[in-house]
Amino acid sequence: MGSAASKVHEARIELYRRKGKIHARAASGRWNTLRWAMVWFTQIVFYGGCWLTWERGGEARQAVLFDIAQRKFHFFGLTLWPQDALLLAIALVVAAAALFLATALAGRVFCGFACxxxxxxxxxAWVEARVEGDHLARARLDAAPLTARKAALRLAKHGLWALIAAWTAISFVGYFTPIRELLPRLAAWQTGPWESFWLLFYAAFTYVQxxxxxxxxxxxxxxYSRFQGVMVDRHTRNVGYDAARGEPRRAGRRDGACVDCGICVQVCPTGIDxxxxxxxPCINCGLCADACDTVMAKIGAPRGLVRFATEAELAGEPxxxxxxxxxxxYAALAAAFTAAGLWLLAERPLLRVDVLRDRGALLRETRDGRIENDYTLKLxxxxxxxxxxxxxxxxxPGAHIAGTHIFDAAAGSVTPVRVAVSMPAGSGLSGVQPIRFAVRAEGDADTRAVEPSTFILP
Known part of the structure; x- marks a missing residue:
């Protein structure tokens, strides 16, 4: 009976292992250097992108701006409208395919370096280490009772975290409200309700996460950590431990290369072995490989006991x-949708037309015996x-624009114009007849749009 209970206990799956707060040890090496290079690169792009300006036609505007009020997305010299939503969908598909491709090649490498x-x-964590000390000092501070020193250190740390979170929120909202307009309004406490909501939400989100x-x-x-398993196989490169070389491990023994120092666990940001x-939970950051290489160098053993390798490679398979x-x-999907997006971007029309019939009067008869229908065209x-x-x-046949048919439209604008279409009453036609509105840009034969509508006769 006891043996059966023991077997049941050993077979029990542990879904969550409580470890307390993880104080990761600092690591140095090529993967940590690459990791921090990605931190600098992504944050220079994020924090700096909202400050770039773009000048065209003597007017300057923010280079990257999601102008929700005007329903436009400005990206340097490119302006996208809601009608270009297909391009956004294609961009998301390309991003997903690229992520799947990276996962198939190197596991959760995106998580470890760019997420x-x-x-x-x-x-x-860098701020925490600067304020509270290394991993051992932080662990001791956590275990110590509350004192004036501990309160001051915690206040300083959380204050710096709050400042970073706040500036991150301001930069994020600055991509929707021009940053040079947002800061003065924020200083005067004159932000709108949606701006205020997203400033508070994104600051709190960054701080908590x-x-x-x-x-x-x-x-x-x-x-992503749950479904990444369907995208990897035995030939996907992940951070792995070379058990054939490292085992058996024990401190002070040289049977295997692993000296069981535990540094690979101490540097892991997710606390795994x-x-x-x-x-x-492994995010493929490579910090355990850096830590292990440092130990191997100190004991004069070859590096690479923990390294990026495939499961097949570690098992000695070709x-x-x-x-x-x-x-x-994954590569074909990314390439195909990238090509489709570039083609759509190159062929996107610079003129679109919406036609709305006048609903107040279906038709009217003029003094000279002609039938007219009124329309509103959105150029x-x-x-x-x-x-x-x-x-x-x-x-x-016989239909033409009554009155002016030349209209001016400002740059990047929706210009509503009213036109009347006229034709003779004695044309022999009656009822609803199909017509087409053809709009062309003067001086540019390639910019032309045709929109169908109807003309009503008695």
């Missing part, structure tokens, strides 16, 4: 010839330059 959660956790939650996000909140094999099918599929000038457009009607 915003990883980047901001690294920044907040990077300062308090940290590895819990990677372990228990991020869905890489020697237990591939685990879903590498496959050529790329694997899943790699080809959507997607070009970043003012243009003049000529409006004509096609598809109905």
């Amino acid at each position: 915003p959660q990883t980047v901001y956790t690294a920044i907040f 990077a300062g308090l939650a940290r590895e819990a996000v990677c372990q228990h909140m991020c869905p 890489i020697r237990d094999g591939l685990q879903y 590498a496959p010839a050529g790329m694997r099918p899943r790699v080809w599929v 959507i000038n997607l070009a970043e330059a003012p243009r003049r457009f000529a409006v004509e009607v096609e598809g109905l």
